[in-house]
Amino acid sequence: xxxxxxxxxxxxxxxxxxxxxxxxxxxxxxxxxxxxxxxxxxxxxxxxxxxxxxxxxxxxxxxxxxxxxxxxxxxxxxxxxxxxxxxxxxxxxxxxxxxxxxxxxxxxxxxxxxx
Amino acid sequence: xxxxxxxxxxxxxxxxxxxxxxxxxxxxxxxxxxxxxxxxxxxxxxxxxxxxxxxxxxxxxxxxxxxxxxxxxxxxxxxxxxxxxxxxxxxxxxxxxxxxxxxxxxxxxxxxxxxx
Numbered sequence: 001x002x003x004x005x006x007x008x009x010x011x012x013x014x015x016x017x018x019x020x021x022x023x024x025x026x027x028x029x030x031x032x033x034x035x036x037x038x039x040x041x042x043x044x045x046x047x048x049x050x051x052x053x054x055x056x057x058x059x060x061x062x063x064x065x066x067x068x069x070x071x072x073x074x075x076x077x078x079x080x081x082x083x084x085x086x087x088x089x090x091x092x093x094x095x096x097x098x099x100x101x102x103x104x105x106x107x108x109x110x111x112x113x114x115x
Numbered sequence: 116x117x118x119x120x121x122x123x124x125x126x127x128x129x130x131x132x133x134x135x136x137x138x139x140x141x142x143x144x145x146x147x148x149x150x151x152x153x154x155x156x157x158x159x160x161x162x163x164x165x166x167x168x169x170x171x172x173x174x175x176x177x178x179x180x181x182x183x184x185x186x187x188x189x190x191x192x193x194x195x196x197x198x199x200x201x202x203x204x205x206x207x208x209x210x211x212x213x214x215x216x217x218x219x220x221x222x223x224x225x226x227x228x229x230x231x
Contacts, residue, residue, distance in 0.1 A: 004157075032218060043118070044158070044206070044222040051218060090157050094214065101146070101214050102171060105157030 002027040004091050006106035013081050013113050021076040021109050023065075023091030032100055033074040034092040035065055044090070050074065061085070083115045117141070119223035121207050127229045128197045136192045136226045140209030147190050148220060149182055150206040158206055164190060165213070197230045204228075 005024045013019060025031060035047040048059025055067040065076045074091060088110050092103040120139040128134050140147050146165055150158035151174075160174040166187035175182070179197075184190040194201055204227045208220035 006157075034218065036222075043224045044208075044220075046219045049218045092157075098171065099213075101163055102148075102160045102174075103158075103214070103220065104160070105150075107155070107157045 002093060002095055002097070002104050004093055004104055004106035006089075006091055006109050008109045009107065011109055011111045013111070015083055015113055015115055016080050017113075019076070019078040019081045019085070019111070021089055021091075021111070023074045023076065023106060024072050025074065025091075025093045025104075026072065027093065027095050030096060032094050033065070033067060034094075034103065035059065035063070035074075035076050036090045036092060036105075037087050038090070039087045047076070047089070081111075081113045083113050085111060086113045087111060119207055119209055119221050121205075121223035121226050123226060124224065125227050125229075127231065129231055130198060131196050133193065133195045134197055134228060136194075136205050136207075136228070138190045138192070138207030138209075138223060140188065140190070140207070141211075141221055142188075144209035144211050144221070146210040146213055147184055148208045148210075149190070149192050150208065151176075152204045152206055152225070154203075161192070161205075194228075197228075199230050202228055202230045 033050040036044045037047045038044045050057045058064045090108045091106040094100045149161040152158045162172040162182045164184040179195045181193045204225040206225045208222045
């Protein structure tokens with residue numbers, strides 16, 4: 001079964017620092033990839049997604065992610081974080097095995113940005 | 116409301132009780148999903164509906180879990196004879212079309228179940 005690994009469970013940064021959150025998945029075929037974010041007290045919401053085409057995907061709030069097929073990775077980046085980026089970030093994948101319907105999530109990374 | 120609505124937001128049950136969790140998806144959304152999120156974990160898939168048809172229930176952990184969406188709108192997740200390991204946040208999500216095409220799920224705020 002496919003799985004998603006997020007190796008950083010907790011990340012603490014100061015404002016203006018650069019961010020990179022790792023995400024690796026285990027599936028050798030075509031995948032769709034997602035990053036979801038959950039701000040404190042709010043519901044999960046889509047940050048960005050990759051289906052095909054340009055492997056560098058830009059999302060909301062200045063976030064971007066790069067799909068590197070050879071490394072089975074889809075790392076999330078932001079050049080300069082803000083205090084309001086404090087949240088939990090989840091990487092997710094879906095595959096042809098389930099008709100691209102079922103999302104498989106990683107365990108999440110909690111990001112704390114100190115002002 | 117404009118978003119996915121779940122009720123109750125919090126539920127405390129004694130072991131062995133039955134519980135029912137309700138999800139009101141965004142109006143017109145075809146696809147509806149239930150996920151279970153244990154403490155410190157990511158959401159795990161339970162089941163998926165397209166309109167009223169339950170197309171995938173492979174994630175339901177046991178036959179104590181049952182979900183329905185009889186009219187293709189509101190859905191209910193029922194857990195019979197609750198156990199302590201059922202304690203989790205149950206998330207409902209909906210999508211306008213199929214996730215394959217739209218790629219975006221709209222999540223509710225979840226129902227937090229605590230089984231004593």
